[in-house]
Amino acid sequence: MNLLRLTATEALALMEKGELSSAELTGACLSQIERHDAEVSAFLKLTAAEAHQQAAAADAAAGERPPLAGLPTAIKDVLCTRGVTTTCASRMLENYDPIYTATCVEQMTAAGIVSLGKTNMDEFAMGSSTENSAYGPTRNPWDLERVPGGSSGGSAAAVAAGEAVWALGSDTGGSIRQPAALCGVVGLKPTYGSVSRYGLVAFASSFDQVGPLTKSVKDAALMLKYLVGKDPLDSTSVEYPETVMIPEDKDLQGVRIGVISELQTEGIDPAVKDVFDRAVTTLEAAGAVVTEASLPHSQYALPAYYILAPAEASANLARFDGVRYGFRAGGGDDVTAMYEETRSRGFGEEVKRRIMLGTYALSSGYYDAYYGQAQKVRTLVVQDFEEAFKQVDLLISPTSPTTAFKLGERTADPLTMYLSDICTIPVNLAGLPGISIPAGLADGLPVGLQIIGKAFAENDLLQAARGAEMAIGFDGVSPLIEGQDK
Amino acid sequence: MKYEPVIGLEIHVELSTRSKMFCGCRVEFGGEPNTRTCPVCLAHPGALPVMNRQAIRYLTRIALALDCEIPGKSIFHRKNYFYPDLPKGYQISQYDQPFAIEGELHVGVEGEIFRVGIERVHQEEDTAKNIHAGESGRIAGSLYSLIDFNRSGTPLVEIVTKPEIHSPQAARAFLNKLKNTLLYLDVSDCNMEEGSLRCDANVSLKPVGAEELGVKTELKNMNSFKHLEKGLTQEIARQMALLEEGGKVVQQTVHFDVASGEISPLRSKEFAHDYRYFPEPDLVPLVASAEFVDEVRAEMPELPEARSRRYMETLGLPEYDAEVLTSSRNLADYYEESLGHYQDAKALSNWVMGELLGYLNATGQELSDLKVKPGQLAALLKMVDSGGINAKTGKEVFAEMCDTGKDPSAIVEAGGLAQISDQSELEALIDKAIADNPGQVEQYRGGKQQVVGFFVGQVMKATQGRANPQAVNELLRKKLSG
Amino acid sequence: MVSHDDVNYVAKLARLKVDSTELDRFAGQLSSILGHVDKISELDLADVTPTSHVIKLSNVFREDAPRPSVERDEALANGPDVERGAFKVPPILEA
Known part of the structure; x- marks a missing residue:
């Protein structure tokens, strides 16, 4: 048995039966990290000693096991963890020790997980390649010359490399789904409001959502079950309207699926399109009723997003001022000079770019032209989805227009990088749930299939994703895991 | 040309809720710095605000007392600027959809009643406190500043009047009336020294009878009635002199120096404010339903006008007595509590207005400092009525009660002051x-x-x-x- | 087009310092991004209501019950410069 291939669901079943201990599983992950993370750089901080302890405690505990007992988990470094440095991959928070823990991490801990450490990301979750990390990029386990996607690139790479059974990520414009696609794993962005954002360091508050990166759809459902819930500390969180179900092994008989026509052509790499088209045929063969669907305003989603998200970010990142925590640059003779020194040196290039973009869009004289108009486009995108969902149950598209690209390939031109999220952003604008599952390989690199559901209909979404997963039958793993097969 | 002043006031009121606006930290004055903070009011990464229900009830009370229209749906905005006392780099406030608009307050000044329109009433949060270290203790020339976040996030209500006040005396009377109303509402302690009631004023001059307003200046932190009146008087005189010389008023913030009585322009910012307001995504809209507003209306404390009317109609007090007794909520409460132990409303009113207020005036004390409890005053009056002591002795006993807080019977007994009727x-x-x-x-x-x-x-x-x-x-x- | 003045203005508002090479670069990049954003102007949005929340919620409150604050040492623990129980900052020039 290769422990590195085990899904969380499989591992739980084995641990339940006493055929596997958390210590073994955790040990396997930590060994894999030791072997490969110097090159992958998925983790910013390892808490190996604590992980060993937590695993031992999970194994020793008598009586009923907590539902996620002993599962080694990686946590994106955008989630506050009390006493464990949380950097958001920024120099600004290099030595920041949170004084509280994010609600979703508390919930996972209460459910019994073993925490392996904090994963790399694009600084403050701004980016699509994890190259915008102040601590160096993460590399794609499928090809170390390539990016893992981003911003949850560390979490996706950790799962793809077998360094964690699963991981927590966050998604503002595609930051879970796109790296999941590029790393050949499953990534779910839940409906906005399902998972508490308390303790999730904010990028764009009206888009941000925490979610799972896993090896299977069932695992995504399993983690989601313990992530959802109303948090009294987050005004925008709601009581999840139904119990999150683990999907059954069922085909797609009768499921109405719409292929988003606007996301078929423009900018989609032909190799990706090929894999996607084959996946569509497979879904039809599994019983799905596939039709064309239209989101007429989807081409305006990216422009709107690149006004709204940076605008929110410009305010969200104003708190990093060198007064109460984090980096402070010396040499400021007065407080304004201190602010400017601190923020110029504490933030990386992309973060500064987005702060400036957002500040510009909100500034006097431009608000109406940019922010106000973008909010209206958001309305149109929401309405597009509502219309489309009158005809079909689910919508699909490629997750990313390309497979994993080479490091450095897109860093010169921000706009090219932004286009990486062209398929995922409309979902965030509308606050809907979206999942990326592996659809196959193109030139040896994973391609993701994005499935989008109605708000708070994760059960339907996950059930269909399970059907698609079974039909597609993707069983590829990164060479880093394959190399460990006995 | 004859000019008349046009004044608008902007008042900030700290609400006396138990906890802060968006987090559970206690609201109190003073204390050791940074002992009432948490991730939310320190603006730690990832922390989120959640509205305090009681603050919104208090806000509603204020809106109702000022006869405002409550449009129903209001939203919060972020007001973005950098300052060390503003931990998030933005203040959560309200902007183009405030909680309440179009209210009014009637104020009496020199025997005449005038109406001041209320532009808006909205909810926001207070900043932290900067302590400026250096020789002067003032911001100018300080070596560094220390920041105490205890006050950060205290619920703050902003009340903005229309520019409808026309003299410094009227401005003072308005603020006094507003303060009294707020005290009646039990929503703030309105302690101006501690900063729980703060006032900024806009002032301009216009030719008498003209429609168009002149260029205004802003006087910040007029934090006592006296300063408000004096500062406005000075600023009006300054503007008047300028205009009469053929000069122009420049729109700016001016500083009134209390010690010297001088007005001086604040060094204007090299950089104009651009607050970049946008809807606060961490909060959901605030919808004041008719039911909610009715519920708050039902729990509203009786306001001074109503109380005064009741004193005249049911207690039979003369208008003068009713006005004096209801001029502050404390006094009216004291009067009514005494009345619970002693039935003669007019006799009690005479004592309260004569002896009690006389004592407070003479000693410069506040009613809250008074050692005589309402029950003790009532006991004294009963003693006089029953012939236990005579009226003259009664006054002497009251004076001693004020000094010592002792019961009247104890004073009478110890001093052998009982009336001889035997x-x-x-x-x-x-x-x-x-x-x-x-x-x-x-x-x-x-x-x-x-x-x-x-x-x-x-x-x-x-x-x-x-x-x-x-x-x-x-x-x-x-x-x-x- | 985003001018150097625009970049300076925005940088000042955002409390960021930009040197002359950054000035050029940011002006170019912001122009290119906003050029893409200008696609929005193709749309007639006059009758569209803006969306700021996708979630249909209102009146989310907490009760006015004090909760324990953090210990002062903990509140100050991450402070880059702390003195007498408070956060210390360089002098604030009169605003």
């Missing part, structure tokens, strides 16, 4: 007075009735004023005639 005791004293003063007896019997006053005086002297004057009078007439 027939035989008085008779003995009267007999002695008659025996000692045969000449005056002759005068009386010769028809000079007013001599009785002389004898009363003698008896009073002998008893140090404790004799029951009425009983002495009666007994004397009987004996002298006999």
Whole structure:
């Protein structure tokens, strides 16, 4: 048995039966990290000693096991963890020790997980390649010359490399789904409001959502079950309207699926399109009723997003001022000079770019032209989805227009990088749930299939994703895991 | 040309909720720095605000008391600027959809009632406190500043008037009336020294009768009634002189120096404010339903006008008494609590307006400092009514109660101040007075009735004023005639 | 087009310092991004209501019950410069 291939669901079943201990599983992950993370750089901080302890405690505990007992988990470094440095991959928070823990991490801990450490990301979750990390990029386990996607690139790479059974990520414009696609794993962005954002360091508050990166759809459902819930500390969180179900092994008989026509052509790499088209045929063969669907305003989603998200970010990142925590640059003779020194040196290039973009869009004289108009486009995108969902149950598209690209390939031109999220952003604008599952390989690199559901209909979404997963039958793993097969 | 001043006020009120606007930290004044903070009010990464329900109820009370229209749906905005006392780099406030609009407050100044329109009433949060270290303790020339986040996130309500106030006296009267109303509403302690009630003023001049307003200046932190009135007077004089010289008023913030009484422009920012307001994504809209507003209306404390009317109609007090007693909520509460123990509303009113307010004025104390509890005042008045002491002694006893806080009975007993009404005791004293003063007896019997006053005086002297004057009078007439 | 003045203005508002090479670069990049954003102007949005929340919620409150604050040492623990129980900052020039 290769422990590195085990899904969380499989591992739980084995641990339940006493055929596997958390210590073994955790040990396997930590060994894999030791072997490969110097090159992958998925983790910013390892808490190996604590992980060993937590695993031992999970194994020793008598009586009923907590539902996620002993599962080694990686946590994106955008989630506050009390006493464990949380950097958001920024120099600004290099030595920041949170004084509280994010609600979703508390919930996972209460459910019994073993925490392996904090994963790399694009600084403050701004980016699509994890190259915008102040601590160096993460590399794609499928090809170390390539990016893992981003911003949850560390979490996706950790799962793809077998360094964690699963991981927590966050998604503002595609930051879970796109790296999941590029790393050949499953990534779910839940409906906005399902998972508490308390303790999730904010990028764009009206888009941000925490979610799972896993090896299977069932695992995504399993983690989601313990992530959802109303948090009294987050005004925008709601009581999840139904119990999150683990999907059954069922085909797609009768499921109405719409292929988003606007996301078929423009900018989609032909190799990706090929894999996607084959996946569509497979879904039809599994019983799905596939039709064309239209989101007429989807081409305006990216422009709107690149006004709204940076605008929110410009305010969200104003708190990093060198007064109460984090980096402070010396040499400021007065407080304004201190602010400017601190923020110029504490933030990386992309973060500064987005702060400036957002500040510009909100500034006097431009608000109406940019922010106000973008909010209206958001309305149109929401309405597009509502219309489309009158005809079909689910919508699909490629997750990313390309497979994993080479490091450095897109860093010169921000706009090219932004286009990486062209398929995922409309979902965030509308606050809907979206999942990326592996659809196959193109030139040896994973391609993701994005499935989008109605708000708070994760059960339907996950059930269909399970059907698609079974039909597609993707069983590829990164060479880093394959190399460990006995 | 004749000019008239046009004044608008912007008032900030810290609400006296138990916890802060968006987190559970306690609201209190003072204390060791940074002892009432948490991830939310320190703006740690990832922390989120959640609205305090009670603050919104208080806000609703204020809106109702000011006869505002409550449009129903309001939203919060982020007001973005950098300052060390603003931990998030933005203040959560309201902007183009405030909680309440179009209200009014009627204010009396020099016997005339005038109306001041209220532009808007909205909810926001207070900043932290900067302590400027250096020789002066002031911001200018300080070496560094220390920031205390205890106040950060205290619920703050902003009330903006229309530019409809036309004299410094009227501005002061408005602020006084507003403060009294807020105290009645029980939503703030309105302590101006501690900063729980703060006032900025906009002032401009326009030719009498003109429609268009002149260029305005802003006076910040006019944080006492006196400063407000004086600062406005100075600024109006300054603008008047400027205009009369043919000069122009520049739109700016000016500083009123309390010590020198001088107005000076604040060094203008090299950089204009650009607050970049946008809807706060971490909060959901605030919808004040009709039911909610009615619920708050039902729990509204009685306001001064209503209370004054009630005093006239059901207690039969004259208008003057009713106005004086309701001029502050504390006083009216004190009066009513005393009335619970003592029934004669007018007699009580006389004592409260005369002795009690007299004592507070003379000593410069606040009612809250007064040692005499309402029950004790009532006990004193009962003692006077029943003849236990006479009225004159009563006043002396009250003075001692004010000094010591002792019960009237204890003071009367300890000082042997009880009124002498005992027939035989008085008779003995009267007999002695008659025996000692045969000449005056002759005068009386010769028809000079007013001599009785002389004898009363003698008896009073002998008893140090404790004799029951009425009983002495009666007994004397009987004996002298006999 | 985003001018150097625009970049300076925005940088000042955002409390960021930009040197002359950054000035050029940011002006170019922001122009290119906003050029893409200008696609929005193709749309007639006059009758569209803006969306700021996708979630249909209102009136989310907490009760006015004090909760324990953090210990002062903990509140100050991450502070870059702390003195007498408070956060210390360089002098604030009069605003």
